[in-house]
Amino acid sequence: MSRSAVRAFAALNAVRPPDQPSPVLGKAVVLGGSVAGLLAARVLSDYAESVLIIDRDDPQISGARPGVPQGTQLHALLPGGLFQLERLFPGFRKQAVAQGAIEAPPATRRSYLDGRLKVVVPDDADSLAGSRPLLEGLIRQHVLRLPNVKTFTARATGLVIEGEAVTGVRCDVGGVPGVEGGDLVVDAMGRSSRLSDWLERAGWERPATRRMPVHLNYATALFRRPEQDPPAKVVLALHTPTTMTDVAGAAFFAIEDGRWMAMMAGYGDDRPGSTAEDFVRRLREQFPPEFGEVTANEMLGDVQTYHHADSRRRDFHALRRCPARLVSVGDAVASFNPVYGQGMTAAALHAVCLSAYLRSDPDLTTPARHFLALQKVVVDAAWSTSTSADLALPHFDGPYPRGYRISSWVSRQIIAATITDVETARRFNDVVSMQEHPLSLATPGVILGAIRANRRAR
Ligand SMILES: Cc1cc2nc3c(=O)[nH]c(=O)nc-3n(C[C@H](O)[C@H](O)[C@H](O)COP(=O)(O)OP(=O)(O)OC[C@H]3O[C@@H](n4cnc5c(N)ncnc54)[C@H](O)[C@@H]3O)c2cc1C
Structure with a gap:
């Protein structure tokens, strides 16, 4: 590239x-x-x-x-x-909301990395949460x-x-x-x-x-959402490969028809959430307290699982x-x-x-x-x-591209800085939301900014 x-x-x-x-x-x-x-x-x-x-x-x-x-x-x-x-359908967001999708402005989004709450949520892009069929x-x-x-x-x-x-x-x-x-x-x-x-x-x-083997196991379940306007509407919690347990990450979104949609994922032989009890227990035990609060509500239907090989x-x-x-x-x-x-x-x-x-x-x-x-x-x-x-997933055993050790060290610096540094978080989010090209992170300014932010945070 x-x-x-x-x-x-x-x-x-x-x-x-x-x-x-x-x-x-x-x-x-x-x-x-x-x-x-x-x-x-x-x-x-x-x-x-x-x-x-x-x-x-x-x-x-x-x-x-x-x-x-x-x-x-x-x-x-x-x-x-x-x-x-x-752009393709002017008014899309408004119509989605009219059909029940939930707007999640920055103040209602929370993101955890390895159990640490990101203290900055860039305020430059809103999210819209709804089910895939909606x-x-x-x-x-x-x-x-x-x-x-x-x-x-x-x-x-x-x-x-x-x-x-x-x-x-x-x-x-x-x-x-x-x-x-x-x-x-x-x-x-x-x-x-x-x-x-x-x-x-x-x-x-x-x-x-x-093909890049990922062997990802997804599980999703719906819960009743009694609050119309909950304080946290979109919550993500990811574990990086170094701290990954049997669950790599989880998320929940407020969606249409007064429901929460909660998801959990694991790699390889880790198949979290194959039963309702297992799904709820792991979300309560391995994730921040908001996850326990969502799962305290009535589960609607069964847990739906999906295996994604690569x-x-x-x-x-x-x-x-x-x-x-x-x-x-x-x-x-x-x-x-x-x-x-x-x-x-x-x-x-x-x-x-x-x-x-x-x-x-x-x-x-x-x-x-x-x-x-x-x-x-x-x-x-x-x-x-x-x-x-x-490439950093525990079950991936190569081959790794040339320069991988350096590039993965740089990535870890940038990702760690997204927890505390608003400028790094904004640039990183622009890339992961596909509004900017990933090479826009590979500049001395971004990398040094991330390293400095991580030193300050220590
Ligand atoms: C577990 C999981 C979670 C995901 N989460 C996200 C997410 O959070 N965000 C996101 O943006 N994307 C997500 N995706 C990806 C997303 O689902 C797809 O990228 C998206 O649906 C676009 O896919 P598509 O339209 O190319 O193909 P698909 O959605 O797979 O649709 C293919 C279509 O082709 C039709 N079809 C297939 N064969 C034939 C045939 N022979 N004749 C006629 N019709 C045929 C099917 O009926 C279907 O309608 C996720 C995917 C998975 C597996």
Whole structure:
């Protein structure tokens, strides 16, 4: 990664939707109607005469649905993602609140690192807390209101490729095969996307897949929330690898319908929260008192668990040969350790890349190299934030990149300084919320500032 990536990342964060739609495509077909597919469809509605979203789940399903098994787990919307959603759907925050999402201004957020309360909470970005189905549902309402966007319930099964370009998609509707033609096909089928297999089957190169094993075990449970306006609405408590017990971290958010959503995570053989008793006991015993207060309320339903084997990315940008009129977005390209909460925000930034690409009057008869180059900037940034932290996980046994000892020492200095130093905390939060590129922390000013802050704190 270079300084030019920092500039490219900043430029992407500044991209606005066009004032007027300017179609350069007839029909665009989006495979997968979850967050990444819906955001891609929103952008495509500006550049295509019509957009068809194909998903195997019926779009009328409300709440958690089979196609998104992670939907029952706690989902944090990073400030960078909220910023992009507000840009794509003006009024998003207000509507989310009207539907029950909870605003969590800085005074109502608490963050603990290794049991120490961070004394500074940068006051430059508010948070919005809501369940994953609420956030996805509101995005869907916005997208399906667009006059040129339609949905179709079917399972996509392959591509139609003619010559050097994709011209459509094969699908299965209740056992009946069909074909949908399109001038651009967008794969948003999530981390289990079969696009690589389809390409290979059709005689094209498959992208290399990189994996970072994380073996993360998530558990989420809902509790009744009697207070309308509790003093702490979003509380996070993380353990760094040196102090990690069998639980790596926990969090709870106030969410819609008078509920708390509480989550706990462990790595490897640590599977916290497989029963309700275990979930409540560990939150009470291993986390600050607020966690005990939340779990004193009635638990609503069962504990929902989820195993996440790895962070993975598919390097479409490195393909020597790929068909024209095809792109991939969201988890289908890169899916990360969920504890960093990057997925939905990364998906929003992929949609921004698509907007920047289609606005550049691209030659659609050739592969979307410009899009892939922009998307690489976003994927590299998110991948570096998540995987560099995960190199320190106890079960990771290498290989470590060159210079790892120094870079991990620097990271530890910066992270420790976020507990007491507002300037370091603000810069760090800008990076983890995907509003700034991670290299913006690698400057002498930031590093020396962190070291000095840690000396003062001692
Ligand atoms: C445990 C966990 C916790 C997470 N927490 C957070 C968080 O706190 N914050 C955050 O931002 N992100 C979080 N994420 C990531 C987040 O869920 C995803 O990044 C986000 O949903 C965007 O994914 P996507 O739209 O690319 O894919 P998905 O949400 O996985 O959706 C894929 C879609 O494709 C459809 N589909 C798949 N195959 C086909 C097919 N053949 N034909 C038709 N349709 C198909 C599916 O039905 C589904 O609708 C978390 C993930 C996990 C696993």
